[in-house]
Each structure stands twice: as structure tokens, then as C-alpha cells.
Amino acid sequence: LVDASSSMVFEGKLARAKQLAAAFGVMGLLGAERVSAYCFNSSESAPERLAPCVGRASMMKLFRFMERVEGGGDEPVEAGIESSLKYHAGRGVAVVLSDFLTFGDVRRAFNLIFNAGLEVFAVQVLAPAEIDPDVTGDVRLVDSETSGNLDVSSAGDLLDLYQEYRVAYEGQLAVLSQQRSGRFVSISSEDRLEWVLFDLFRRRGWLR
Template identity: 35%
Template sequence: MSSDHLLDPSWLARLERMQVASRRAASGSQAGKRRARQLGSSMEFADYRAYVPGDDLRQLDWNAYARSGKLFLKKYLDETELHVSLYLDCSRSMSYGQPSKMSLAAKIAAALGYLSLCHLDHVSVYAFDRQIVGSLRGLQGKGQSLRLLPFLAGLQPGGAGDFEQAVRSPGAVQGRPGISIVLSDFLFDGGYERAVSYLQAARQDVTLVQILSREELAPDYQGELRLIDSETAQAKEVSVTGALLADYQNSVQEYQRQLASFAYGRGISYVAVQPEQPLETILFSVLRQAGVIR
């Protein structure tokens, strides 16, 4: 996947005005508190970004305007900061679908990472199957998107997934409180509960984004089939009937309900999306309504 295809350039201004929501910040906790958006809380210059309608005119850099004829806002470091960690499931099951679940995960991560970098948050990205197979850590500033996007575009599906084993890998979790967003189908033989508990114990504000294709949710199969597990390569002969498909769909829906209920019980966010949905809808409607971004 080309990094040019991860983000639509026409969305960049909209993304720059959004930010990842933190329940810790909203509750007034000192841990994970957001960097202030007003100018002057700290006079250490950090970055520029282009002006978009609605921005505070007091933050404009008129010297830059005099030089270039373009409007820019200066951004300054504050004493508070947010650490955003993005976990991308790169197990083999994520290659399923057209477009694939993994391609959607990379695009969502690109958007969330970009808008976080624009707000000077610290951004770390971890790709995993049964272990961390690639990572970028501690990115800060919009210029770091030049590292983030090629990294995400180059990810490839690997082997069987084990979420708990992956997050317990050395260096897989930030040492400071922050936000951890997991992009996965959550089809792990070992489950997801202990991994989420581990992240929360590390003082992470967790969001689960489950990606399942429409064919996985409502397959249109019939007759005698040989089904092969994409991760274990185990095969099973199946006679597909209407009753079997109904049972399957009920099982998938029940699994999603259990995952949502688990998240609710732990005080974390859960969002279900599909690769067939327009990315613009997912970003500016689904994730926003779920309170993942604002």
C-alpha cells in the first residue's frame, strides 16, 4: 500500500482541528492531561500548522505571513502532554476481505496518528501478531508524519495473533499514562481480556476498534465447502445450510455483544467498523460519535 493512499489530502485540515479524546483529561486527572491549545502557556516553540477557519486569530504568526503570504499558527509546548499508542493487529486473519481489514486498520491509524501529531502529542505505533513485529515510538510534531505514514503503508500480515503475549513484549507499553487504541478483529484463540487488563494496569485509557468484513458478519455461502483457517491452516469440511448460516451469524453477533459488554464493564470504549465502510464516515461520524475523537 502506498503511503499516499492512507490519507485523503482534502481531509488534512479537518483532521488538524480534531484530537484524540482522553477520559483522563476530561475527569481532571493529572495523568495524561492534554496539552493546552491556547498560546503562551509555555514559550518553547514546537511547530507550525496552517490556519483553518475558526482558529484563534491571536495565535497567527504575522512574521510568517509577511514572508510567505500564508497564514500559519505557532504551537508551543505546555507542561502537560499526552501519549497516544496505536496497536495494529497484523496477524494473518487481518488480510481477509476486499479491501482487507488490515488496510482499514492502517488508514485509521494514519488518521489518528496524524491528528495527534498535529496536537504535539507523543505518538507510538506497534504492529503485532503473537509479538511486536514493528514499532515507531515517541514521535512528536506534524513533521513526524513523514515517518509514520510509510511505516503504516509497509505493514504486512504475519502469523497467528496473540494479543496478550504481544503487549507483554519488552517495550510494548508506554511507561507513562496515556491513550491506547487497539485496531483488530479480536479473533484471538487466547482471548483479549488479560491483554486489555494489562494495558489498564499500565494506566492506559483503552479504546477497542473491532474490524470485521461484511462477509465475516453475514457470509453468503451454500453447499459443500472446505473451509481453511487463515492462521492455523487447519481445514474443515462443512455442509452450509440456511440454518447453519443463521447459527453462525448469531454467534458472531453474540461475540460482538460480549466484547462490547466487556469494554463497558471496564470503562473503556468499543467501536465496530467494516472495511467496506467509507473511511470518511468512520473517521468523522463513527469514531466521533463514539467519543474516540472530538
């Protein structure tokens, strides 16, 4: 499941999510597993769907599907997960690739995945500027999906609070995943794809 909402367009997050989705899909196809894919971005339309496919011959179909995915839209990740699951049947692993930047209830979305007989593998993709913002003085923060804004007069104090919240939120996502027999990892969109797949994921036990 790939989050293609507006916030994912920032600093290559969507591009990295699509690459990782394709990589997971290829591993499933080569392992004789049934692979399906869903991409969501707009609350006004159904998610883009790749019907379940199997085998090496389906790899190009998977690649073409991911290439067609475009970013932009206001759908929160929890709503995108819920809408995607309406079209899914079968047990297995659900790889969710998103920045998880939402005001909504991610817990409910993870419950839906678990209750559907799926093990959630949540991959949070953040931009470098979201991991370590470089701002000083007075700033205006603008939500890329709702266009809401917030003026801040002391960026230094805000950054301390932001980092505390970011780390705590990542911990919350990890716990939500683990409580449902799943896994969680957070990466930067600038992390090398090879390092993520063959170093980080191996060390975390995602790949063997």
C-alpha cells in the same frame, strides 16, 4: 496497536486498520500528544515499533512506518498486545485495531492495557464476508493462521449460529472495554474512511 496477522489480510482489513491507525496518530500529533505505534503479526518476532514522537514534523515518520507494515503471521491479538506493551511506557489511550478473531483470552489483554494506565479504544475491523457470509450447501472452513479446517454439511444452520455468536462476541468486547473505562466499535473494511472518522466516531463520542 495494529494486528497484522494473516486473518487481517482478508478483504482489506489490514489496509483499513493501517489507515485508521495513521488517522488516530495524526490527531495525536496535531494535539501535541506523544504518539507511538506497534504492529504485530508473528509469534516468532517482536512487534514492529515506532518510538514515541511528537509534533507535526513526525507525521511523515508515522506514514512511512504504516506503509512498511506487511500482513501475515500466526500471532493472536492477545499475545500481540502483551508483547507490544512490554516496550511501552506512559499513560494515555491505546487504540487497538484488529478483527479480534482469536481462541485466546482477550480479557487478560484488556486487563494488561488497563493496568498499564491506558484507556483501551478497541476497533474491530471485519470483512464484508465475515459480517454477512454468502455460503450455501457443503463448505470447508479453513483457519488462515493455523490451517485447521472444519467441514460443514448444512451451511444455512451454521450461518444462524455464526451470526448469533458474532453479535454476542461484539457485545462481549464492548463490555470488556467499558468495564475498563474504554470504548469499542465494530466496522466493515469496506466502510468509507470518511464515514468512519467523521460520522461514526463522532456519533460515538470518540472524536469532537
